[in-house]
Each structure stands twice: as C-alpha cells, then as structure tokens.
Amino acid sequence: MKKGMIVGIFLIAIVVLGYFVLMPKQSENEKEVIKIGAILPLSGDVAVYGKSLQNGMNLALEVFREENPEYKDILIIYEDSKAEPKLAVSAFQKLSSIDNCKIILGGFSSSEVLSMAPIAEKNKVVLISPTASSPSITSAGDYIFRTTPSDNFDGEIMAKFAYYELSLKDVALLYVNNDYGLGISKVFMNKFENYGGKIAIQKSFESDTKDFKTILISIKEKNPDGLYIIATSELGNLLKQKTELGLTTKTFTVGLVENHKVVEVAGKGADSVFYSYPSFQVNSSNNVVKEFVSDYKNKYGNNPDVLGAYGYDLVGITLMALKDNSESSEKIKTALYNIIDYQGVTGKTSFDKNGDVSKTAGIKIILDGKFKWFINNFN
Numbered sequence: 001m002k003k004g005m006i007v008g009i010f011l012i013a014i015v016v017l018g019y020f021v022l023m024p025k026q027s028e029n030e031k032e033v034i035k036i037g038a039i040l041p042l043s044g045d046v047a048v049y050g051k052s053l054q055n056g057m058n059l060a061l062e063v064f065r066e067e068n069p070e071y072k073d074i075l076i077i078y079e080d081s082k083a084e085p086k087l088a089v090s091a092f093q094k095l096s097s098i099d100n101c102k103i104i105l106g107g108f109s110s111s112e113v114l115s116m117a118p119i120a121e122k123n124k125v126v127l128i129s130p131t132a133s134s135p136s137i138t139s140a141g142d143y144i145f146r147t148t149p150s151d152n153f154d155g156e157i158m159a160k161f162a163y164y165e166l167s168l169k170d171v172a173l174l175y176v177n178n179d180y181g182l183g184i185s186k187v188f189m190n191k192f193e194n195y196g197g198k199i200a201i202q203k204s205f206e207s208d209t210k211d212f213k214t215i216l217i218s219i220k221e222k223n224p225d226g227l228y229i230i231a232t233s234e235l236g237n238l239l240k241q242k243t244e245l246g247l248t249t250k251t252f253t254v255g256l257v258e259n260h261k262v263v264e265v266a267g268k269g270a271d272s273v274f275y276s277y278p279s280f281q282v283n284s285s286n287n288v289v290k291e292f293v294s295d296y297k298n299k300y301g302n303n304p305d306v307l308g309a310y311g312y313d314l315v316g317i318t319l320m321a322l323k324d325n326s327e328s329s330e331k332i333k334t335a336l337y338n339i340i341d342y343q344g345v346t347g348k349t350s351f352d353k354n355g356d357v358s359k360t361a362g363i364k365i366i367l368d369g370k371f372k373w374f375i376n377n378f379n
Contacts (some may be wrong), residue, residue, distance in 0.1 A: 008219025011086070032072045034326045036318060037079070037095030039106030039116075044082035045207075045233035048107060049307050053130060054141055055300055056311025057105070057135065063295065064319050072326065074319065083232075088112035088121065096125045097278065103128070103322070104331040105314055109232075110134030110179035117144050128311040128318065128334070134183040138354045143333055145355035147314050147346075148278075151180075153358065155187025157378060158228065158252060158276050160361055161197040166250055166274075168226040172219045173202040174238070175230035184230045184254070186355050200224040209234060212241050220247045229253040241270035246299050250274075258305060258371050270366045279360040279377055280309045280346050292345045306346070313344035 008153040041050035061074060064121075077099050079091035088107045095101045096119075101289075103126040107113055113132040120127040121141035127147040131138075135150050162168045173189060175181035181204065185245065189199055200222045203215045219227065227249050229238055235257050241250065256262070263270045282293055282303050292312060296304040304312070317339060325331035336355070341348040349357050362376040 010093075011048070016267070033080045033100050034072050034074050034322060035101045036074065036076045036315075036322075037092075037099060037104035037106075038076050039079050039081050039088050039091045039095070039104060039108075041083040041108050042078065042080040046083045046108065048259060049131075049232075049256065050080075050083075051067055052099055052305050053108070053305035053311035053314075055296070055314045056304060056313075059292075059296055059299055059308075060312045060315035060319070061298075064315075069368075071323075074322075076315070077101065077104075079186075081112060083107070083109045083114035086112045086307050089115050092119060092127075094123075096120075096123060102126065102326070103332050104348050105130070105189075105316060105318065107132065108188075109165060110137060110183060113146070114140060114179060115142070117141050120144060126329050126332050128313040128314065128336075131307070134179040136179065136183070138356055142355075143329070144270035145336055145351060147310060147317065147357055149359050149361070150356055150370075151183035154188050154254070154276050154361070155184045156191045157361055157363075159191035159195060161274070161276075161378060162228065162252060163192060163197050165363070165378075166226060166252075168197065168250065170198050170200045170225040172200050172221065172222060172224040172227045172249070173230075174215065174227065175202075176205055176232060176234065177204040179205060180232070181230045183378055185228075188228060205234070207232070207234070207238065210237060212238050213245060216242055216245050216247055220245060224249055225325075226250040232256055232362035236262040239266035239269035239273065241269075243267070252276075255306060257366070263366065263369050267339075270369065273366045274374060275364055275366075276361055277364045278310075278346055279362050280306045281373070281376075287344060289345045307309065309345045313346050313349065315351060316344055317342055 005038055018102040041047050061076060080090040083093055095104050105128055107129050113129045114136055117140035120143050128141050130147050131150045132146055133148055135152050173185055201219055231238055242344040254275045255275055257275045321332050321335040325335045337351055339351045347359055360377050362378045363374045364371055366376045
C-alpha cells in the first residue's frame with residue numbers, strides 16, 4: 001500500500017474518532033420525547049367532530065405541560081382517517097411501525113376501531129377510542145379500550161325513555177348501515193320490544209346518502225308514534241327533509257345532533273328533537289369542569305361541546321397511564337386497567353376487564369336552535 005494512501009486512511013480515522021469524541025452528548029436533563037398517535041376524522045363529512053376532539057386533546061396536553069415542566073416531553077402525532085376504516089388502518093400502521101407509538105388514540109367510528117383492533121392486538125399496541133360504541137368492541141382484544149359507553153348503554157336508555165317517558169308504543173327505526181347504526185338499533189329494538197313496544201318499520205341507509213325522501217315517505221305512511229334516527233353527518237339533512245315532508249311524529253336521536261352545523265342545516269326540523277347525551281354540562285359547578293370550560297373558551301373562543309370534553313379526558317387518562325410506563329405497551333395497558341374513578345370533565349372513568357366504561361347520561365331537547373336539558377342523569 002502506498003505511503004500516501006496510508007496517511008489518508010489515518011487522517012480519516014482521526015476525523016471520524018474526533019467526531020464521536022467531540023459530538024455533543026445528550027444532556028441528562030434533556031427531555032425524552034414520548035410519541036402518542038392519534039387517528040381522527042380531520043377532513044370529510046364528520047371533520048367537525050374530529051376537530052372538537054382534537055381541540056380537547058391539544059388543550060389537555062397544553063395543561064399537562066404547564067403543570068409538569070420537568071416531565072418527559074409528549075408529542076401527539078395526528079393522522080387523518082376521514083372516518084374511513086381503510087385510511088384508519090393505514091394510519092395505524094404508520095404510527096405504530098414508523099413513529100413507534102406504543103399507544104394510539106382513535107378512531108372516531110366503530111368500523112375504524114374494529115378494523116384496527118386485530119392489528120393492535122397482534123402487535124401489542126394500546127388503542128383507545130373516545131367515541132366508538134359498537135358492542136363488538138367489548139371483545140376486540142386486551143389492548144383495546146374506549147372512554148365512551150357501549151351502544152348497549154345508549155340503546156337501552158333511549159328505549160326506556162321512548163317507552164316510559166314519551167309513552168311511545170309504535171316506533172319507526174331509521175339507522176345508518178354501519179357498525180355504529182347497527183349496534184344501537186339492535187339494542188334499542190330488543191329493549192323497546194321487551195318493554196312492550198313495537199317497531200312499526202325499520203329502514204337503513206348508506207353513510208353517503210343525501211336524499212332520504214323515499215325512505216321518509218315510507219315511514220310517514222306507517223304513521224308511527226315516534227321516530228328514532230341513528231346517524232352521524234346525515235342528521236341535518238334527515239331532520240330537514242323529515243319536516244319538509246310533513247312528518248311530525250315525535251323524534252329522538254343520538255348525541256351527535258348537538259352541533260350548531262347540524263341545526264343550521266336542519267332549520268326548523270331540529271325543533272323539539274330529543275337526544276341522549278353524556279352528563280357533561282358547560283355550566284356545571286364542578287371545579288374540574290369550570291376550569292376546563294374556562295381554559296377551552298380562552299384558547300378557542302367558544303364553549304366546548306361533549307366531544308371536546310371527551311378529547312380532553314382521553315388525553316388526561318392517557319398521560320396518567322404513561323407516567324413511568326412509557327417504555328412498555330404492556331405497562332401502559334396494565335396502568336389503564338388499574339385506573340379507578342379518574343375524575344375528568346365527563347365524570348368518573350374506570351375500565352372493566354374488557355376495556356369498557358360506564359358513564360352517566362341524560363336526555364336533552366333542541367328548542368329554538370338551543371340545546372337544553374330535559375332529564376339529567378337518566379339511567
């Protein structure tokens with residue numbers, strides 16, 4: 001080997017060695033970044049709900065950082081699913097394999113969660129949804145959690161309310177044809193019939209439906225005592241077209257109707273519509289709720305809705321589980337199961353052996369475009 005080449009190799013070795021010797025070492029005080037994945041509908045038909053969840057989640061993280069400046073840094077990585085299962089699965093794979101997230105928050109719909117659950121379970125990644133309510137999620141796996149009650153809970157409440165409080169004996173059932181709609185409709189129908197009621201007619205529709213007039217005409221012809229609508233982004237159009245067709249039967253629906261955009265679309269069609277709703281009250285005297293409402297309004301300029309509240313509690317619960325457990329998804333999972341009566345803004349939260357929760361709920365009504373309590377804590 002030539003002398004010049006030897007000298008060159010020697011110089012390169014010195015440079016490389018010097019780089020590693022002199023390279024700044026990570027300070028002991030430097031914060032370790034912990035990544036939390038989040039899969040929400042941030043565009044598309046139900047983006048308004050995803051944005052509310054995101055607002056609450058971001059606020060919870062901001063409050064945590066203010067109260068724990070010495071703690072490890074937390075980063076929430078958001079992915080947009082548009083509430084579509086295929087996109088949710090792609091987002092999950094990216095967050096778990098590329099971003100190495102050990103815990104992922106979402107998705108919004110039951111169909112998304114049920115699509116992601118087998119992958120989460122196989123790869124031991126904790127998955128927590130703030131809104132997915134299908135009864136099938138109960139048995140989806142040991143790493144699957146949710147902070148909203150199962151449809152078994154919501155469907156039973158509405159069946160009891162319709163039969164005993166509204167004295168309805170003959171009800172039409174109209175639901176979106178997905179895991180969400182099928183789950184609630186099945187529970188409602190079973191409970192309502194057990195109480196002594198009758199389902200006069202049941203109709204389903206696809207989630208991209210815009211024109212409901214044919215379905216609504218067939219319901220009107222049956223002349224039922226009441227109409228139970230289970231839908232998401234379709235609620236505004238459904239209520240509007242129902243009124244345009246002169247279908248004046250007592251109407252009740254799901255909590256997603258409490259959204260000003262839905263009321264804007266529905267117009268007069270939203271009046272006197274009943275709906276189930278978690279016992280979250282913006283005007284609550286509870287100090288935890290009052291502080292949250294004040295912080296939310298200061299940050300975003302308006303009062304939070306229940307999804308903002310659910311997003312806030314979701315991150316609060318997640319951060320509690322992550323403390324001292326962030327290096328292991330197994331430890332995170334165990335910490336979640338060990339949470340008992342977490343005092344959030346949506347009430348107290350504990351997980352059962354299936355990762356399910358129970359929440360108090362009530363009944364609200366829309367009057368002149370405003371959302372008012374009809375019965376609080378109706379169980």
